[in-house]
Amino acid sequence: MIFVQGLLSFYGLPLSQSAVEVTTSPAPPPVANGAKYELNTLPVDEKAVADGDTVTVYVSTLTPREAACVPQAVQVAAVERAKARAQRNYTKADALHKQIIDAGYRMLNIHNEEILARKYRIRLRGIDAPESSMPYGKEAKEELIRLVVGKSLKVLIFDEDRYGRCVGDIYCNGVFVQERMLKKGLVWHYGAYDKRPELEKWEKDARDKRIGLWASANPEKPWEWRKNRREQR
Numbered sequence: 073m074i075f076v077q078g079l080l081s082f083y084g085l086p087l088s089q090s091a092v093e094v095t096t097s098p099a100p101p102p103v104a105n106g107a108k109y110e111l112n113t114l115p116v117d118e119k120a121v122a123d124g125d126t127v128t129v130y131v132s133t134l135t136p137r138e139a140a141c142v143p144q145a146v147q148v149a150a151v152e153r154a155k156a157r158a159q160r161n162y163t164k165a166d167a168l169h170k171q172i173i174d175a176g177y178r179m180l181n182i183h184n185e186e187i188l189a190r191k192y193r194i195r196l197r198g199i200d201a202p203e204s205s206m207p208y209g210k211e212a213k214e215e216l217i218r219l220v221v222g223k224s225l226k227v228l229i230f231d232e233d234r235y236g237r238c239v240g241d242i243y244c245n246g247v248f249v250q251e252r253m254l255k256k257g258l259v260w261h262y263g264a265y266d267k268r269p270e271l272e273k274w275e276k277d278a279r280d281k282r283i284g285l286w287a288s289a290n291p292e293k294p295w296e297w298r299k300n301r302r303e304q305r
């Protein structure tokens with residue numbers, strides 16, 4: 073019940089209130105490198121890494137930016153789920169959790185505390201990893217897992233792609249993840265979408281040393297591989 077009370081007092085909500093007024097928050101502070109906004113994530117789950125350039129992350133709704141925009145239906149479902157769990161009605165609790173998940177949120181148990189968190193799919197900006205069935209696709213995914221799983225990430229979001237993913241730079245304990253992936257020769261610099269000279273250089277250094285996928289004389293570009301597959305269909 074501590075969670076329910078905490079959530080209610082946090083949102084200043086008596087549950088009977090029918091409409092929560094969404095106040096316009098003040099302009100966000102400027103973010104480094106011209107990013108639109110910054111996310112600080114909860115620890116990343118292993119299953120969250122899809123491949124070498126895509127990861128799903130969750131941000132606590134107790135952070136001010138998220139707190140301001142939790143849909144009321146999600147707030148109510150979270151409170152009702154906590155009640156159902158307290159009553160050991162897990163069928164009802166699971167149905168409520170499904171509602172929360174369908175709305176792009178999830179309850180996460182972090183250090184024995186139930187936290188309502190918002191989901192973001194992140195496409196790592198400026199790199200392209202080999203697809204899973206291409207050489208080094210598996211290695212790229214494994215390296216990304218090794219870098220981020222169990223860690224809280226800082227993600228600078230610049231854009232959204234046509235699949236609704238957030239395009240961003242990921243930092244993990246001060247390590248710039250794209251830099252690490254490029255230097256290990258596990259991903260390509262995505263030059264068509266990203267003109268940063270440092271990323272170009274990190275790819276070139278790995279190529280010159282024939283590290284990772286550059287051990288092959290003529291590795292297939294992931295974007296050409298995808299294009300060929302689309303044309304064959």
Ligand SMILES: *[C@@H]1O[C@H](CO)[C@@H](O)[C@H](O)[C@H]1NC(C)=O
Pocket residue numbers: 161163164
């Ligand atoms: C669980 O909740 C549902 C829906 O509110 C209700 O129909 C059901 O009787 C409850 N089950 C138990 C064991 O309390």
